Amino acid sequence: MRGSSVDIEKVLESRAALIDKEMGLLSFVIEPPELAEVVRYALCQKGKKVRASLLTISCEAVGGNIAQALVPAAVMEMIHNTSLVMDDVIDAAETRRGRSTINHRWGNNMALIACDALLALTIRQASKSSSKMTNAIIECAANSMLSLAEGEALELVGKDYTLKDYYKIAERKTASLFSASAEIGALVGGGTDREIKALGQYGTSIGIAFQIRDDILDVTASTDSLGKPTLIDLKMDRPTMIMLLANESGLTREKMLAMNRDELRDALKPSVARAESLAMEQINNARRHLEAVRPGPSRDLLYALGDYVLARGK
Template sequence: MSSVSDLNKQLKPARNASLEPLMNIIRTDLEETNQIILERMHSDVELIPTLARHLIAAGGKRLRPVLTLGAARLCGYEGDRAKKLAACVEFIHTATLLHDDVVDESNLRRGNETANALWGNQASVLVGDFLFSRSFQLMVEDGSLEVLRILSNASAVIAEGEVLQLMNVGDISLTEDQYYEVIGAKTAALFTAACEVGAVVADRPANEVKALADYGTHLGVAFQLIDDALDYSAEQQALGKTIGDDFREGKVTLPVLLANQQGDADEQAFWKRVIENDQTDEDLAEALRLIAKYDTIGATFEAAKSYGLKAKESLDIFPESDVKTALLSAVDFAIDRAY
């Protein structure tokens, strides 16, 4: 069985990672959050903790709960509520990952076999439901209707975003506005909520709550933009994923959207065929060539940097502090994954 020490070993950042300052500040809180996660994963139904541990123990930097703890600390709060809500945020995130891997028919995540590849789709969906339920138990225990509103709304928006993305699969006519609507819902919504509840538990004024919510929103969009760029980048292999997964699934992300917009008639016909109809084994190479031709990976990186700057500017109302500097550095961490 996994232990807290097992989980905490995975929280050690790389020597030069820009998340390190924030991790150092909230490390003790995060260790206690891990204890809560392990306790709340427990079930007498053996498959539930086994499957949940598989995904949580493989999890990266725990960025979303880290942001909850960092936001609370920025607002001067050091109590236990933030730790429980950070665990709640991680359960919501983990549940969505379980469901996403089933929907996307994914077999690998961070270089490890996905839960659905090991235990099947039915078990993955049901354990995802269990983790969602655990997250709502933690919300209710917190006792704040405002916290419940923020996190329950985020859960609903994430689900809407995933359904919207599913509806858009195979649609080369997707617009940039529609694309940003999808990533704002399926990814940024939880970043927003994770940061917002950190200010709420500290009982901060509305302008500070909004500032942290905006920080989370812009950071979440930047994070997803980098993910979408990496899907067509050699860096993807270093992250334990396969290049072109989005392409094979018919997802129109910004690199494809921009390449299609700038392409000539023959190139647009190519995109329409491979996204809306069928693909051959050679099509990914041609897609990568067109993406490189118009440097839409670079354009996507630039869009991410723009949102990263907006995230940093959102914290302008807070006085200078080690925590603020660390939260600003977390933005660089999210974007610098691409380099």
């Protein structure tokens, strides 16, 4: 059960193009025109669309086809885009993926209003699904949205975080959308109960690994490569895997803040190495769940997605 990183990169690119096309077909009239402009801006986020692509691959892995998956995939991408707008408001971020954030360009008020509009469009789009599983899809998507909000809130209100707290937050804030995407893909593809459950569990582990990789990139990547400022988690005192592991080794936040960038990156190397090992554990766990999925090219792609998550540079 193998798939090369080249294969998964190409698949993600082709699926992202299809999902972009599907989202481009969205028809909506929103007043005032200024809000409509902001919503279109949010829907035109560039990227690999890993969550939505995971939905399409999961659909095929249980015997479905990509045509069945495109509307649900667009729904999950819209939920993800909404979460990015909210994240940028919370972070007071000015750039994402190399372009201005909505809150920086139009202000926090318009960004929050746009979130309302985006969620409304998401629900409307989900209800248009021709699948007989429409209700199940909406319920699964809604559950992931609630989990995401819970994760954000846990991160905001908590203190003295432990690794157990970290995994709890990561499962809700990040992994919930991965899990829902894989599960919805299996639902629309006509998967068995066993396949649906296994792919949902696969998505959870992939999502946690994805979050750990995000934490690693925040301290190892450059602002130019990420398309957004780095070391933001340290500055905002967030419970990332790197920060928690560093604290365990006696490196306090105060000490880290007093270091220059090169000193900090050198001091954090042991924590980064440990985080990479923990991310690999999550990928291995995800792959074990694939044993419940029928062998074939799509299962191989899901296997290869683990390599992509571990190696991605942004």
